[in-house]
Amino acid sequence: MASANLTHSLPSVFLLQGIPGLEAYQLWLSMPVCTIYVVIIAGNCTILLVIATEPVLHRPMCYFLCMLAAIDLAASTSTLPKMLCIFWFQAGEIRAGACLAQMFFIHALCMMESAVLLAMALDRYVAICFPLRYSSVFTGSLVAKMGVASVVRGTLLMGPCPFLIRRLSYCQTNVIHHTYCEHMAVVKLACGDTSTNRAYGLSVALLVIGGDLLCIGLSYCFIVRAVLRLSSSEARLKAFGTCGSHLCVILISYSPALFSFFTHRFGHQVPPHVHILLANLYLLLPPMLNPIVYGVRTKGIRERVVRVFLPARLTAEPRLG
Template sequence: MCASNCSSQANPSSFILLGIPGLESAQHWLSIPLSSMYLITILGNGTILVVIKMEPSLHKPMYIFLSMLAAIDLAISTATVPKMLCTFLFDAGKISFGGCLAQMFFIHSFSVMEATVLVAMAFDRYVAICSPLRYEAILTKSVLLKIGVVVVARAVALITPFPVLAGRLPFCGSHLVPHTYCQHMAVVKLACTDVTVNSLYGLSVALYVGISDMLLIALSYGMILRAVLRLPSKEARLKAFNTCGSHICVILIAFVPGLFSILTHRFGHKVPPHARILLANLYLLLPATLNPIVYGVKTKEIRNRVFRKFWKRKDLY
């Protein structure tokens, strides 16, 4: 029936992002914390990238992974927040069909990249604590380059089917997307045909990335814990745990909102739609905002160099 009535509308010219249905009256106010988070994200992650680039002593695997994470956080926020602010402040939620598919690809790809980088950072901490004498021999520049290629290739391979499959669906009904960005299932559910393949693939990717990455991180930290508990002195154990503290905080910030978002989206049918959308936004934006703060506070080398740059400039004036 759809094929005969709306074949010419299989690819609509545009969609309209509604923002957060049920909280339309509060969206102008929500733009204030959203803008603040975006500003902190740009300043914090930008500072980390500049400090690591300018300090040769920080050109080490741990900080290279941190710079990857900062760049991904900047990218995912920039792919999401500007359009979200336009929707909240000016009711300018219109986005072209191609633009919506592109946003879908980039947002979900950057999310997978971030999870993969967190796994790489867990491996880095494992090598640093369990094989400190072989650290530089294991994590060479060529190995870091290969890890970077894997981070990008894995995300592209897993997420490319999202826009490809969605782009083939006929959209002959409403073009109003009840979300703040072109989230995969929010767009797919607007199609006037069976979307079981899209739904199952999206769920499979979410479960694969979430479960496999968490297992690899848990395995790394399990071996780290075993190695740390074998250290003879309490001071050595505390120092070892301290080197992992910031990474553990970042993992919790990244995976806990994501886990709640996936569970409420798939199984929380009694959870209000605006609550699910808010969780999805927190999953994307909270790590990007808090990661530079966590690493700035917990990582002595970065903290000292930021203070040194700040006081040096202050002295010049």
């Protein structure tokens, strides 16, 4: 439903094209996307279930992990079903209100996830640098307040975006060259002045990604300094080991986001399908890999999952000696 001369108001319907230039391969791309979505649902639901049913895991870092799992489930569910409809049935039509809602939830949830990763870095900083004060500082009340603060920050920062989109003039096309309603992909459809929207998007991205990464980096500088002061090499390895999962998740979460951000802003010679694939990786990889990383590296979670899914094998193993 792409027309050459639309009205100057927001179109009633947008058309998501999918991945321009790779239309012939979208059916094949749907297979790994569908598999990843199943893994996301299974992995994050398992993390939530295990932590909820295992009293020994009722501690601050695991509460943050539950927040991360819930955000990953919400973010992937807001995009992947529609993406699969585009790949399978060429059903790219989406109403303007649904498009703006999808845009809001995608970006707001990403901001919330960044805030939770920052809170987890602060948790590790207090646990390693001030171990005697950890239990009195990181209480359940503080964790709850941090969770609420992450939701409020994401909502407030992303709240103006749909209204800024509505004020633009649209007079050329309603085809969005993307698999979901990404902010800049919708802004590019406007035929008027979009400098306010572009400045807003850039400012929020720098505030969230830049600010959170700076604070996470500072916390780990203090952590490394504190760990290196430990006299025992075993204690140093143990201290670094408690941060390993979180560092892996930070790399998984921020690397695709930074690649997508810089190629979108400065990679004008990069083909459009590369931009879109990077943007999709940002929404696919972290929700899929986060529960795997924590499931493998967190002893309590790993043991609980093994007891649930492999009870017969464990009980059937003969004792040696």
